[in-house]
Amino acid sequence: MARKKKEECKAPPAWLTSFGDLMSLLLTFFILLYSMSTISLEKFYQAIKGIIEAFGGHYVIYEERVIQGKRVPIQFPGMYPKMRSxxxxxxxxxxxxxxxxxxxxxxxxxxxxxxxxxxxxxxxxxxxxxxxxxxxxxxxxxxxxxxxxxxxxxxxxxxxxxxxxxxxxxxxxxxxxxxxxxxxxxxxxxxxxxxxxxxxxxxxxxxxxxxxxxxxxxxxxxxxxxxxxxxxx
Missing domain, CATH: 3.30.1330.60 (OmpA-like domain)
Known part of the structure; x- marks a missing residue:
């Protein structure tokens, strides 16, 4: 009768497969966030301008302060029309x-x-x-x-x-x-x-x-x- 070959290493537990998938998804998610954090000033300005015009504004003053989170003067003369009863x-x-x-x-x-x-x-x-x-x-x-x-x-x-x-x-x-x-x-x-x-x-x-x-x-x-x-x- 042939002798059963001894396993060199034990099989990993089942939960480890799911844990590995979770880590891969988290890594992908953070890489995606990092890629989105790199903002093109030109594209950012174009997006802001489009939103402002859609809500009735006319223009936005484009400066480096946009990225620094400071206030930017924006005109919205037609965004909030006076309601008449x-x-x-x-x-x-x-x-x-x-x-x-x-x-x-x-x-x-x-x-x-x-x-x-x-x-x-x-x-x-x-x-x-x-x-x-x-x-x-x-x-x-x-x-x-x-x-x-x-x-x-x-x-x-x-x-x-x-x-x-x-x-x-x-x-x-x-x-x-x-x-x-x-x-x-x-x-x-x-x-x-x-x-x-x-x-x-x-x-x-x-x-x-x-x-x-x-x-x-x-x-x-x-x-x-x-x-x-x-x-x-």
């Missing part, structure tokens, strides 16, 4: 309505969830079938802009008409007329100093009436411009 917005719209009422211009305010609409009748703002305002109406539009500019909120200016068809050389339909009137008011707002990035215009023609078009009163109510104030979420 509904009460403040409604108060400003009430001022505009009172001003328009003094000149015999009908207006009303409608609330729709995340927006508030100021509806202004256009009979005393624009001549029939025209997109150029009456001369005496331009100061009123500019004053409306000055008051709304204090809110500093995004606006959409919508033009609306009644269902009486228009066919002229400039305006083949009411749709073009409503769009032209909305754009005219938008341009006056830009002249007044409203931020163009917060303005947009739309022409709706006769397709969104707020009153029946079968009476003169209803048609007059549908001839309007709506200034849609978009509320912050």
């Amino acid at each position: 509904r009460k403040e917005i409604e108060s400003k719209l009430s001022e505009i309505r009172q001003m328009l009422q003094k000149f015999g211009i009908q207006s009303e305010v409608s609330k729709y969830g995340t927006s508030i609409r100021l509806r202004v009748n256009t009979d005393k703002l624009f001549p029939p079938g025209e997109d150029k305002p009456y001369p005496e109406a331009i100061p009123l539009i500019m004053e409306m802009c000055r008051k709304l500019k204090e809110l500093d909120l995004p606006l959409t200016i919508e033009g609306h008409t009644d269902n009486v068809p228009i066919r002229s050389k400039r305006f083949p339909s009411n749709w073009e007329l409503s769009a032209a009137r909305a754009t005219t008011i938008l341009r006056l707002f830009i002249q007044c100093g409203y931020d163009p990035k917060k303005l947009s215009a739309a022409g709706c023609g006769p397709y969104r009436p707020i009153a029946p078009n079968n009476t003169p009163e209803g048609r007059a109510k549908n001839r309007r411009v709506e200034i849609v104030i978009h509320l912050p979420m």
Whole structure:
């Protein structure tokens, strides 16, 4: 019978294999941390600049102090916009309505969830079938802009008409007329100093009436411009 060969060394315990794997992972982890600790100033600056611009900032002053952990002057003029309450917005719209009422211009305010609409009748703002305002109406539009500019909120200016068809050389339909009137008011707002990035215009023609078009009163109510104030979420 053959003699069993004696083992030269004992097999390692089972736990030692797991322990070795753990040490290897820890070593890899610390090597990774060390590699990340070597910062390229140029890449670091580019990353910081991208974050600042994403949050509304404009630039960062790049100095050696960035790595030393000291403060860096950063401008964030648009990062934290001043929040406006509904009460403040409604108060400003009430001022505009009172001003328009003094000149015999009908207006009303409608609330729709995340927006508030100021509806202004256009009979005393624009001549029939025209997109150029009456001369005496331009100061009123500019004053409306000055008051709304204090809110500093995004606006959409919508033009609306009644269902009486228009066919002229400039305006083949009411749709073009409503769009032209909305754009005219938008341009006056830009002249007044409203931020163009917060303005947009739309022409709706006769397709969104707020009153029946079968009476003169209803048609007059549908001839309007709506200034849609978009509320912050």
